[in-house]
Amino acid sequence: MGELAVEKHVEYILAVEKRKDSFESVVMDHLRLNGAYWGLTTLDLLGKLDTVNADEVISWIMKCQHESGGFAGNIGHDPHILYTVSAVQVLALFNKLDVLDIDKVATYITGLQNEDGSFSGDMWGEVDTRFSYIAICCLSILRRLDKINVEKAVNYIVSCKNLDGGFGCTPGGESHAGQIFCCVGALAITGSLHHVDKDLLGWWLCERQVKSGGLNGRPEKLPDVCYSWWVLSSLIMIDRVHWIDKGKLFKFILDCQDVENGGISDRPDDAVDVFHTYFGVAGLSLLEYPGLKAIDPAYALPVDVVNRIFFSADN
Amino acid sequence: MYGNSWDEDRAMDLLNQLEAILESDPLIDEVGFIHPSQFVTLCKEGGESGDSSEDDVLGPRNTKFWNRDHKLGISTEVLLPLCKAAKGAFMDAMKQYRTLNSLSNNKHEHENIMYGSLSRQSFDSEIMKHSRALLLLSCDFGTAWNSRKLVVSKKQQLAMLMDELLLSALVLSYSPKSEQAWSHRRWVIKMIAGKCSTMPEIITKESELVEKIAERSKMNYRAWNHRCWLVSYMTREQMLHELKKSRDWAGLHVADNSCFHYRRRLMLGILKNSCCKQECDDSSYDVENYQVVKEELDWNEVLIKRYVGREALWLHRRFLSQCSISHLTMNMHGISSQSEQKTSMDNEISIFMHNELCLLNSCSTIQDMEFEDFQAQAMYSAIYYLWLIKLIPQFRESEVQVKLKAGNLKTILHKTCPERSFLWDFLDLNGSL
Numbered sequence A: 001m002g003e004l005a006v007e008k009h010v011e012y013i014l015a016v017e018k019r020k021d022s023f024e025s026v027v028m029d030h031l032r033l034n035g036a037y038w039g040l041t042t043l044d045l046l047g048k049l050d051t052v053n054a055d056e057v058i059s060w061i062m063k064c065q066h067e068s069g070g071f072a073g074n075i076g077h078d079p080h081i082l083y084t085v086s087a088v089q090v091l092a093l094f095n096k097l098d099v100l101d102i103d104k105v106a107t108y109i110t111g112l113q114n115e116d117g118s119f120s121g122d123m124w125g126e127v128d129t130r131f132s133y134i135a136i137c138c139l140s141i142l143r144r145l146d147k148i149n150v151e152k153a154v155n156y157i158v159s160c161k162n163l164d165g166g167f168g169c170t171p172g173g174e175s176h177a178g179q180i181f182c183c184v185g186a187l188a189i190t191g192s193l194h195h196v197d198k199d200l201l202g203w204w205l206c207e208r209q210v211k212s213g214g215l216n217g218r219p220e221k222l223p224d225v226c227y228s229w230w231v232l233s234s235l236i237m238i239d240r241v242h243w244i245d246k247g248k249l250f251k252f253i254l255d256c257q258d259v260e261n262g263g264i265s266d267r268p269d270d271a272v273d274v275f276h277t278y279f280g281v282a283g284l285s286l287l288e289y290p291g292l293k294a295i296d297p298a299y300a301l302p303v304d305v306v307n308r309i310f311f312s313a314d315n
Numbered sequence B: 001m002y003g004n005s006w007d008e009d010r011a012m013d014l015l016n017q018l019e020a021i022l023e024s025d026p027l028i029d030e031v032g033f034i035h036p037s038q039f040v041t042l043c044k045e046g047g048e049s050g051d052s053s054e055d056d057v058l059g060p061r062n063t064k065f066w067n068r069d070h071k072l073g074i075s076t077e078v079l080l081p082l083c084k085a086a087k088g089a090f091m092d093a094m095k096q097y098r099t100l101n102s103l104s105n106n107k108h109e110h111e112n113i114m115y116g117s118l119s120r121q122s123f124d125s126e127i128m129k130h131s132r133a134l135l136l137l138s139c140d141f142g143t144a145w146n147s148r149k150l151v152v153s154k155k156q157q158l159a160m161l162m163d164e165l166l167l168s169a170l171v172l173s174y175s176p177k178s179e180q181a182w183s184h185r186r187w188v189i190k191m192i193a194g195k196c197s198t199m200p201e202i203i204t205k206e207s208e209l210v211e212k213i214a215e216r217s218k219m220n221y222r223a224w225n226h227r228c229w230l231v232s233y234m235t236r237e238q239m240l241h242e243l244k245k246s247r248d249w250a251g252l253h254v255a256d257n258s259c260f261h262y263r264r265r266l267m268l269g270i271l272k273n274s275c276c277k278q279e280c281d282d283s284s285y286d287v288e289n290y291q292v293v294k295e296e297l298d299w300n301e302v303l304i305k306r307y308v309g310r311e312a313l314w315l316h317r318r319f320l321s322q323c324s325i326s327h328l329t330m331n332m333h334g335i336s337s338q339s340e341q342k343t344s345m346d347n348e349i350s351i352f353m354h355n356e357l358c359l360l361n362s363c364s365t366i367q368d369m370e371f372e373d374f375q376a377q378a379m380y381s382a383i384y385y386l387w388l389i390k391l392i393p394q395f396r397e398s399e400v401q402v403k404l405k406a407g408n409l410k411t412i413l414h415k416t417c418p419e420r421s422f423l424w425d426f427l428d429l430n431g432s433l
């Protein structure tokens, strides 16, 4: 089995930011804040966060904040909960949550909860269990979970549970490993995992492992590195991770590395990107790859960062 | 590379061309990006190269854009400068729009009424023009979709809302997975829902659009999720109709779990629908409902035997047997006092179980180890049976009597999926296998 090409991946991530004149980078420009979270969390897991200039990143992030309190994916764009969580997570990585007007951000998120307990992504009203997770994760990090109706939020998530044990975007939506991560994560953070049928969901999640060892996100789909994170973290939260073949998954992720130029792709021999590099490294971290920082399966942040948030807040 | 002003002018020029085309042909329903080499062939086929417009003042127009029969082709060569120009133009328009808004929100309002309403019109149309061009190049540019929602929601005109459905469909023609484009449709439909009598028609058309897109874009989660979302706007009759109408498609796409999930969504809608109405004492629904599930179960068996080793079909069967069993047992509770009917229900359950056992027997025999499909079939059938044992108590009692031609479940699973350790845990818990 190969090894994780740590140095190459660090170089790759640092270089991505500088490559600004391709069509891909122009059309990805509006979600740069997500990109920052993927890249910087990877660097932190690899123990190399100090290679970036924190002040530069933070001052750019603060320029993405909208007067409503929410964050946009980049300067001059509209705010959305998807980018707000990335802003909060990156600031947490740098131990700089104190630059935030915490109540302002919390007010933005709280304002997105609907009567039925669900959350909209922004003022235009699209509803998705992803947004429920983000709201709960964000508010928990900001220590403002009491600002929303948690019981209703939990009930809405439970209403998105399917007969196969999985969860979809909205009630009746198809089970999808990404949505399952969000729902299980939100239930874990709010201490509501008793709503999950762990054997049934664990069964569905284990069936995501295909012959090559990789995991897919839905039945009949090809395996993809990003599901290493979503499926694995969910299995860990419901305590069924011993049901899959970890050795084969290790090998699958490592086979997706570009060992010459750095970065990880969705499948062996495909083109690499930051998104899959993050999920590959995060997956390896969950598998306890030696030398990597441990990552928290619910908050999607390094465990030491999560401990710092809750430890210091208790003081 | 495109930093100097000459290139910027050229890019603006390209943007103007694109916007002019979009203006002149509002019925464009498909857009695609074409490599320059393909462009030459396309233009020759169309006989356009004959009039050699290369000396056009606007530059060699026909090597960058191609527009015919309401189809639009854009050369991949100009994508980057065009996208940058569209983004720049849109962001400038937004900036001016916001300035205007904050002006009219303060106390100078009445001084600006005339000027304000005139210029607001033109700002609105600038935003609509540039955002449209931008979204054809960068489909998930959320701020551009939002700006259109802003303008459209102020005007509250049905025609404008319908235009948004067209634009979103156009974007989906080149990017069928665009989350923003699908979400924009839902926003439009929610806006229409309150004030339009043709809702059933719109829902039907939406459903057809998803099917058309799903044909080109396999296992498209976003598309099918949209179709599932539509179900909440359907009546029982529409759901029954959709179930019938979408069956052939599903039969031809047996690996697409999403289309079977859609059927599950419809069936649950139909079943739930009758639960609510049970108080009105309509037991005819009950018979009809069981018929729906039963037909699907029979059809699924046909597909399982025809298309060997398809995971989506076996997963669909789990759902169907769960529905059947819960229907049968629920009815049994209702009539517990009348022992005759109870016996007949018991009978139905054992008929059902017998049928599943026969299916397992015929599918678990690996006819040819060389063929992966047969191995997969044996594995899925064995896991399906295991699943029945776990989910349905009646099966647990009968499991001991299982006599399979291919040996016991454990042997089949050992042969076909040695890596699935969770199954061994489960088997061990039950011991008796």
Ligand SMILES: [Zn+2]
Binding pocket: A224, A225, A226, A227, A266, A276
């Ligand atoms: Zn992926």
